[in-house]
Amino acid sequence: MAVLFDTLKLADRLEAVGLPPKQAHDVAAAFAEAISADIVTRQDLQLAVSGLKGDVRGWLTTQAFAIIGANAAIAAIVAALARLLH
Numbered sequence: 001m002a003v004l005f006d007t008l009k010l011a012d013r014l015e016a017v018g019l020p021p022k023q024a025h026d027v028a029a030a031f032a033e034a035i036s037a038d039i040v041t042r043q044d045l046q047l048a049v050s051g052l053k054g055d056v057r058g059w060l061t062t063q064a065f066a067i068i069g070a071n072a073a074i075a076a077i078v079a080a081l082a083r084l085l086h
Contacts, residue, residue: 010024
């Protein structure tokens with residue numbers, strides 16, 4: 001996964017303020033690992049959007065059939081009422 005900063009540069013800065021080299025590199029690596037888990041890539045977004053499009057299409061199709069069914073039921077009720085009133 002991509003890291004948004006230079007871990008070597010961070011380790012060098014930590015060393016410059018007095019951390020031992022191994023500790024500085026370990027801190028930089030841990031920091032990179034911690035923030036990398038939450039980074040969303042363009043590919044992640046494209047997969048999510050394509051999945052969402054499929055979900056929305058499925059939902060819209062279901063709603064369309066429900067509306068058609070409701071309209072058919074209303075038409076049948078109106079026809080039955082019309083027969084009763086005549």
